[in-house]
Amino acid sequence: MSRIISYGKAINEALHQEMERDDSVFILGEDVAKMGGDFGITQGIWHRWPHRAKDTALSEQAIIGLANGAAICGLRPVPEIMFADFITCCYDQLVNNAAKLNFMYNGKAHCPITVRTVQGAGIRCAYHHSQNVEAWLMNVPGLVIVMPTTPYEAKGLLISSIRNNNPVVFLEHKLLYNTKGEVPEEPYTIDLYKAEIEREGKDITIVATQTALKLAHEAAAIMEKEGVSVEIIDPRTIMPLDKETIINSVAKTGRLIIAHEGPKFGGFGAEISAIISEHVWEYLRAPIMRVTSLDVPVAFAPVMEDYVLPKTEHVVKACREVMEY
Amino acid sequence: MALSKERLLKLYEDMFLIRRFEEEVEVYAKNGTIPGFVHLSIGQEAAQAGIIDCLRKTDYKFPDHRGHGAIALCGTDKKRVMAEIFAKATGINGGRGGSMHVHDLEVRNMGFNGIQGSTVVTCLGTAFASQYRGTDDVTVVFLGDGTLGEGTCHESLNMAATWKLPIIYCLLNNQYAISTHYTEAHPQQQLSTWAKGYEVPSETVDGNDVEAVVEATERAIERARKGEGPTFIEFMTYRWQGHFAGDPAAYRPDDEVKEWIENRDPIKLLKEKLISREGCSEEELQKIEAKANEEIAEMVKFCLESPDPVAEDALKNVYADREVEDR
Ligand SMILES: Cc1ncc(C[n+]2csc(CCOP(=O)(O)OP(=O)(O)O)c2C)c(N)n1
Numbered sequence: 001m002s003r004i005i006s007y008g009k010a011i012n013e014a015l016h017q018e019m020e021r022d023d024s025v026f027i028l029g030e031d032v033a034k035m036g037g038d039f040g041i042t043q044g045i046w047h048r049w050p051h052r053a054k055d056t057a058l059s060e061q062a063i064i065g066l067a068n069g070a071a072i073c074g075l076r077p078v079p080e081i082m083f084a085d086f087i088t089c090c091y092d093q094l095v096n097n098a099a100k101l102n103f104m105y106n107g108k109a110h111c112p113i114t115v116r117t118v119q120g121a122g123i124r125c126a127y128h129h130s131q132n133v134e135a136w137l138m139n140v141p142g143l144v145i146v147m148p149t150t151p152y153e154a155k156g157l158l159i160s161s162i163r164n165n166n167p168v169v170f171l172e173h174k175l176l177y178n179t180k181g182e183v184p185e186e187p188y189t190i191d192l193y194k195a196e197i198e199r200e201g202k203d204i205t206i207v208a209t210q211t212a213l214k215l216a217h218e219a220a221a222i223m224e225k226e227g228v229s230v231e232i233i234d235p236r237t238i239m240p241l242d243k244e245t246i247i248n249s250v251a252k253t254g255r256l257i258i259a260h261e262g263p264k265f266g267g268f269g270a271e272i273s274a275i276i277s278e279h280v281w282e283y284l285r286a287p288i289m290r291v292t293s294l295d296v297p298v299a300f301a302p303v304m305e306d307y308v309l310p311k312t313e314h315v316v317k318a319c320r321e322v323m324e325y
Numbered sequence: 326m327a328l329s330k331e332r333l334l335k336l337y338e339d340m341f342l343i344r345r346f347e348e349e350v351e352v353y354a355k356n357g358t359i360p361g362f363v364h365l366s367i368g369q370e371a372a373q374a375g376i377i378d379c380l381r382k383t384d385y386k387f388p389d390h391r392g393h394g395a396i397a398l399c400g401t402d403k404k405r406v407m408a409e410i411f412a413k414a415t416g417i418n419g420g421r422g423g424s425m426h427v428h429d430l431e432v433r434n435m436g437f438n439g440i441q442g443s444t445v446v447t448c449l450g451t452a453f454a455s456q457y458r459g460t461d462d463v464t465v466v467f468l469g470d471g472t473l474g475e476g477t478c479h480e481s482l483n484m485a486a487t488w489k490l491p492i493i494y495c496l497l498n499n500q501y502a503i504s505t506h507y508t509e510a511h512p513q514q515q516l517s518t519w520a521k522g523y524e525v526p527s528e529t530v531d532g533n534d535v536e537a538v539v540e541a542t543e544r545a546i547e548r549a550r551k552g553e554g555p556t557f558i559e560f561m562t563y564r565w566q567g568h569f570a571g572d573p574a575a576y577r578p579d580d581e582v583k584e585w586i587e588n589r590d591p592i593k594l595l596k597e598k599l600i601s602r603e604g605c606s607e608e609e610l611q612k613i614e615a616k617a618n619e620e621i622a623e624m625v626k627f628c629l630e631s632p633d634p635v636a637e638d639a640l641k642n643v644y645a646d647r648e649v650e651d652r
C-alpha cells in the first residue's frame with residue numbers, strides 16, 4: 001500500500017526495514033542513536049535495536065574506518081556523516097580504503113557500506129555546511145554515488161544501496177527532507193544503475209539532479225507553453241552512470257542541458273557533456289549547456305547565497321538559447 | 326592569588342555584556358531575523374571572558390563555534406560582530422560568514438572554521454610563525470569536549486609538544502557534544518588527563534569561576550611566552566541552551582540543567598564574590614549592567630538598521646589576484 005510521506009521519513013523507514021530484515025545491518029555516527037540524528041533521520045532505531053545503533057565521538061575517520069573493517073567481516077554498516085562537507089575528514093577512508101577494497105582483495109572481500117550524508121545549500125549556513133560534494137568523489141573508481149530526489153527514490157535506492165556489495169555514498173539533500181510523495185509501505189528496491197526518464201519530450205533533454213530537478217520541471221512547464229517539448233532525466237546514481245538512457249535521449253532530441261546545484265567547473269555536468277560529445281556529437285543541433293552554481297564558496301547572507309545558486313529562469317534561458325541556436 | 330577588584334569589575338562587565346549579547350542573538354534567531362543557526366554560549370561566560378582577558382591584541386585567537394562571546398571581547402567593534410551574525414553588509418566579514426565565521430585579523434581573531442577540529446591544527450601555524458619570527462605572541466585555541474574526538478587534536482598536541490609551540494589549548498568541557506555526553510565519547514573522566522600522553526602540562530579548572538580561569542590561563546601563557554611549549558586546560562562548564570538556538574535539548578536531565586543555572590551561574594558567582602569579598606554595592610554593579618544594556622540596545626539597533634549585503638559581492642575574494650566569472 002502506498003501513502004504520502006516525506007523524503008526524510010522514507011529514508012527512516014528504509015533503515016528500519018533493512019535493520020529488521022538483516023541483522024548484519026547497523027548504524028553509527030554522531031548523535032545517530034539516542035537522539036536519532038541531527039536531522040532526525042535515524043529516529044527510533046536505537047530504541048528498537050540499542051546494540052545496533054552507536055553514537056560516536058566527533059571522529060569521521062574512525063567512523064568510516066570502523067565501517068570498512070566491519071564490512072570486510074561481513075557486516076553491513078550504514079554510517080552517517082552529519083554534513084557532507086565533513087567527508088573531507090574521512091576522505092582517506094573513502095578514497096583509499098572503501099573505494100579500493102574490492103580491488104585490493106581481488107574480489108575475495110567486498111565493502112558493502114552505505115555512507116549516508118546530507119549535502120546542499122539553501123539553509124543559510126555558509127560555506128562549510130552547504131556544499132554539494134558529488135564531484136569530490138566522481139574521480140574515484142570503485143565508489144557508487146547515489147543522489148535520491150523523491151521520497152520514492154529515497155526509500156528504494158537506500159534499500160538497494162544497503163543490499164549492494166559496493167561502497168555507496170548516499171547523498172541526501174537537506175532541502176528535500178520535508179518534501180512529500182507517494183511511497184509504498186512495504187520494502188522495495190530500485191535498480192541502482194538505471195536512470196529515470198521523469199518526463200518525455202522531443203526537443204531538449206535536461207539531465208538534472210536533486211534540487212535542480214525541480215528547476216527543470218518548472219522550466220519544462222514554461223517551455224511547453226512556448227511549444228517546446230522537454231525530456232527530463234534523473235540519473236539517480238551518478239556513478240556508475242546509466243549512459244545509455246542519456247545517450248538515447250540526446251540522440252532523439254539533439255539538445256542537452258545539464259543542471260545541478262554544485263559548482264560548474266569539474267562538476268557532474270562536465271562529465272555528461274563529455275560523454276555525449278564522445279558518443280553522439282553528430283546528433284547535436286546546439287551546444288551543450290550547463291546550469292549550475294557559480295564557481296564560488298557558498299556565502300552566508302541570504303541575498304548572496306541566492307545569487308550563486310541556479311534558478312528556474314537560468315534553465316529557461318538555456319532552453320531558449322539551445323532552441324534558437 | 327586573588328584578582329584585584331578592578332580586574333574583577335572589568336570581567337563582570339565583560340561577562341554581563343556577552344550574556345546580554347547572546348540573549349539578543351537568541352531572540353532574533355528564534356524570530357527568524359537572523360538566518361541559519363547559531364550556537365549560544367550562555368553559561369560559559371567566565372571561560373570566554375577570562376581567557377580573552379589574559380591575552381594581548383597580538384596574540385592569536387581561535388574561537389570555536391560557540392564563540393560569539395569571546396569574539397566580541399577580542400577588541401573588535403562589537404556591533405559589527407553582531408551585524409555579521411545578522412547577515413548584514415556592516416558585519417565584520419560583510420555578511421559572507423555569519424555566526425560560525427566571524428574573523429577579524431586586525432585583532433588576530435582568526436575565526437572559527439565550520440569543520441570541527443580544523444582550527445586545532447591551523448593554530449600550529451600561527452604558533453610556529455611566532456616561534457619562527459622570535460616574537461613572544463602566543464596562540465589560544467578553543468575547542469569542545471566533543472571536538473576532542475577528532476584525529477587532528479592528537480596530531481596537533483603531538484607536534485606542538487615536540488616542537489614546544491606556544492599554544493594554549495582551551496577545552497571548554499560543557500559536557501555535551503550535541504546529545505552525546507563526554508563520558509560516552511571518551512574513556513577519561515577528566516579530559517585534561519588526555520594531554521598527559523603527550524607530556525603536555527594540563528589541568529582541569531572550574532570554568533565558571535572566572536578567577537580560576539584567569540589564573541590557569543595566565544600560568545599557561547607565561548610558560549608559552551617563555552618558550553616552554555603548550556599547555557592544555559580543561560574548563561568545566563555548561564551551556565544553558567540546546568546545541569543551537571531552538572534545540573529543545575531533550576537529551577539532558579532537567580535537574581542537571583537546573584543545578585547549573587541556579588547554583589553555578591558564572592555571573593551570579595562573580596557578583597556574590599564582588600559583594601561579599603570586595604565590598605561592592607548592588608548599585609555599583611547595577612550601573613555596570615545598565616551601561617551594558619545600553620550598549621547592547623545600540624548594537625541591536627545598528628544591526629536592524631544596517632543594509633543587506635550586495636548580492637554580487639558573493640563573488641569577491643575567491644582568489645587573491647583575479648575575479649570569478651559571473652553568469
Ligand atoms: C568535522 C565535523 N564533524 C561534525 C560537526 C558537527 N558538529 C558541530 S558542533 C558539534 C558538537 C561539538 O561538540 P563540542 O566540541 O563539545 O562543542 P559544544 O557544541 O559542546 O560547544 C558537532 C557534532 C562539524 N561541524 N564538523
Ligand SMILES: [Mg+2]
Pocket residue numbers: 469470471497498499500501502503
Ligand atoms: Mg561540548
